[in-house]
Amino acid sequence: MSLIKNLKRKFFYFVLIAYSAFTVVPFLWSLSTSAKPQDEVFQSNILPHHATVKAYVTVFKHIQPSFPSLFANSLFIASVVVVLHLVFASLAGYAFARLKFPGRDLLFYVVLGTMMIPDQLRLVPIYQLLVKMGLINSHPSNYLAIFLVKAISATDIFLIRQFFLSIPRELEDAAKIDGAGPFGTFTKIMLPNAMPVLATVAILTFQGTWNDLFWPSIVLQSPNHWTLPFGILEFKGQFSTDWPPIMALVVLSTLPILAIYIFGQRFIINMQLSSSVKG
Amino acid sequence: MLAVATRPPNSVAARQKRRRMWNEAFVGWGFISVPMALFLVLSVGIFFYAIYISTYKWGMLGPRGFVGLKNYKQAFHDPIFLKSIRNSVLYAVLVVPLQTALGLLLALLVNSKIKGAKFFRAAFYFPSIASSAAITTLFIFLLAPAGLFNQVLSFFGVNVPNLFNQGAWLSDSRTALLSIVGLNMWTTSGTMMLFYLANLQSIDGSLMEAGVMDGATRRQVFWYITMPLLKPAHFFVVTSGMIGALQLYDQAILAGGADGSPDYSLMTMVLYIYNACFRQFEFGLASAIGIILFVIIFSLTLLQRFAFGSSAWRGE
Numbered sequence: 225m226s227l228i229k230n231l232k233r234k235f236f237y238f239v240l241i242a243y244s245a246f247t248v249v250p251f252l253w254s255l256s257t258s259a260k261p262q263d264e265v266f267q268s269n270i271l272p273h274h275a276t277v278k279a280y281v282t283v284f285k286h287i288q289p290s291f292p293s294l295f296a297n298s299l300f301i302a303s304v305v306v307v308l309h310l311v312f313a314s315l316a317g318y319a320f321a322r323l324k325f326p327g328r329d330l331l332f333y334v335v336l337g338t339m340m341i342p343d344q345l346r347l348v349p350i351y352q353l354l355v356k357m358g359l360i361n362s363h364p365s366n367y368l369a370i371f372l373v374k375a376i377s378a379t380d381i382f383l384i385r386q387f388f389l390s391i392p393r394e395l396e397d398a399a400k401i402d403g404a405g406p407f408g409t410f411t412k413i414m415l416p417n418a419m420p421v422l423a424t425v426a427i428l429t430f431q432g433t434w435n436d437l438f439w440p441s442i443v444l445q446s447p448n449h450w451t452l453p454f455g456i457l458e459f460k461g462q463f464s465t466d467w468p469p470i471m472a473l474v475v476l477s478t479l480p481i482l483a484i485y486i487f488g489q490r491f492i493i494n495m496q497l498s499s500s501v502k503g
Numbered sequence: 504m505l506a507v508a509t510r511p512p513n514s515v516a517a518r519q520k521r522r523r524m525w526n527e528a529f530v531g532w533g534f535i536s537v538p539m540a541l542f543l544v545l546s547v548g549i550f551f552y553a554i555y556i557s558t559y560k561w562g563m564l565g566p567r568g569f570v571g572l573k574n575y576k577q578a579f580h581d582p583i584f585l586k587s588i589r590n591s592v593l594y595a596v597l598v599v600p601l602q603t604a605l606g607l608l609l610a611l612l613v614n615s616k617i618k619g620a621k622f623f624r625a626a627f628y629f630p631s632i633a634s635s636a637a638i639t640t641l642f643i644f645l646l647a648p649a650g651l652f653n654q655v656l657s658f659f660g661v662n663v664p665n666l667f668n669q670g671a672w673l674s675d676s677r678t679a680l681l682s683i684v685g686l687n688m689w690t691t692s693g694t695m696m697l698f699y700l701a702n703l704q705s706i707d708g709s710l711m712e713a714g715v716m717d718g719a720t721r722r723q724v725f726w727y728i729t730m731p732l733l734k735p736a737h738f739f740v741v742t743s744g745m746i747g748a749l750q751l752y753d754q755a756i757l758a759g760g761a762d763g764s765p766d767y768s769l770m771t772m773v774l775y776i777y778n779a780c781f782r783q784f785e786f787g788l789a790s791a792i793g794i795i796l797f798v799i800i801f802s803l804t805l806l807q808r809f810a811f812g813s814s815a816w817r818g819e
Contacts, residue, residue, distance in 0.1 A: 244626040254641050266649040312538040325531030338546035344773045345793035348786050349552035376541045406530040435634030437753045453636035460640050467644055474637040485632045
């Protein structure tokens with residue numbers, strides 16, 4: 225009996241470890257390929273026989289736009305979008321959770337309803353609108369187009385509203401007795417207490433914007449404005465079978481997200497999910 | 504009488520209260536004004552603008568005349584569009600059950616009392632964090648005829664050059680879409696696992712214990728107690744998985760280019776919209792297909808909501 229149990233247990237761990245290998249090894253493989261010379265690319269050695277940084281020199285110096293430019297654009301766009309989401313979603317989330325005003329519930333349902341509209345339906349009319357506004361161009365104002373498209377998120381408003389609803393009313397009542405108005409209550413009581421959900425929104429927005437391919441590939445006109453995923457799409461076509469530099473781009477574009485994931489894991493895993501599933 | 508006595512309509516207190524109420528209302532409107540304006544223009548207004556555009560012949564230089572439902576008719580007469588619907592639906596029908604089952608399985612594994620649960624959870628979620636561009640590119644490299652996947656197959660004794668597709672998984676029209684199913688099952692199951700985990704951790708363990716006390720087997724406990732209690736997660740995972748699957752674009756354009764090669768086997772509805780828009784400059788047609796996609800997604804969501812019961816949506 226205990227022998228069978230022991231075997232079962234071993235098999236259980238074997239499955240867990242085998243599947244972990246399945247999820248992690250491909251990334252190690254991309255790292256290894258990025259350090260291989262071209263003739264070793266399809267050999268099955270995981271450690272390169274003749275390790276080289278040539279691929280990294282290529283993506284830093286020889287491609288146009290270079291990796292630093294793609295990185296800077298991704299970082300700039302993702303950071304601005306994070307700030308926009310934090311400001312708009314916390315203001316709206318607080319108003320929908322706590323303030324009483326005519327039309328509140330109707331407007332909240334409108335916000336939720338917009339979640340049903342797929343981005344691909346918005347593609348044509350938004351593109352037309354941006355053309356009319358003169359934002360589809362190769363000047364820096366092109367960035368405004370992507371900020372406008374990505375400025376608002378119904379999910380983030382929903383997440384923050386749910387969190388505010390869970391904060392005890394006594395906290396606000398205490399502030400009110402001290403003479404704080406709605407705005408004072410918001411900045412002095414609600415925001416400091418909402419740090420976990422704000423961190424979650426910031427991390428998920430950053431990750432989503434950093435990884436997005438759809439809108440940048442449609443809106444961004446000049447190669448000088450391209451983001452990393454857009455760069456990968458374009459260079460994959462250009463390099464075709466020159467895999468080491470492509471894998472170098474894959475590795476370099478994933479590292480920042482990996483770092484954020486490691487530091488922000490507890491926010492991503494614990495917060496986002498419990499609030500979205502439990503509603 | 505008492506009410507009148509304590510709150511005469513024009514007392515100082517009543518006026519103050521009304522002023523506070525209006526003050527709060529103005530602050531509320533102020534707080535939502537900018538995001539709400541953006542929603543009303545960029546989501547609600549844009550939605551109606553899309554319907555408007557879809558009824559026009561609309562080219563590079565703008566509208567060229569009202570055509571009614573002609574764009575919709577034109578779409579349904581194009582065999583490539585019909586193929587794109589078939590591909591998108593087939594893809595969704597395959598990937599949603601697979602990623603849901605795998606996500607649930609991973610969640611159950613990680614949720615059991617094991618050593619290193621945190622490590623395994625992080626490892627299983629790992630493919631979900633990278634961008635679709637990065638992960639699809641990596642996947643294309645792994646699935647290349649001489650790539651790691653075929654090397655592993657050879658290692659296990661498979662004669663790859665003798666396979667029906669000669670090991671060219673992504674450049675054979677019979678296996679290209681299935682390969683993308685495999686890719687997204689692998690990347691999305693991590694996210695689905697997290698949704699199930701959150702739900703599993705909110706379940707009161709004493710319910711399962713009660714089942715065991717009453718003499719239920721482990722399998723019975725799972726099917727009759729655990730599974731029904733996971734209803735909110737089932738609903739969320741299936742609905743969001745379905746919506747995401749019908750919007751397949753990144754992986755298709757990376758692996759098959761704008762034509763969804765080979766032989767349109769990776770031509771999805773969204774890729775078709777992209778082509779109608781940026782290669783044929785048929786904005787009316789592209790808009791019409793956007794509306795069709797919306798109708799499909801919307802009805803499927805309603806259907807699922809109906810199937811799971813409305814309480815699941817609120818997570819009760």
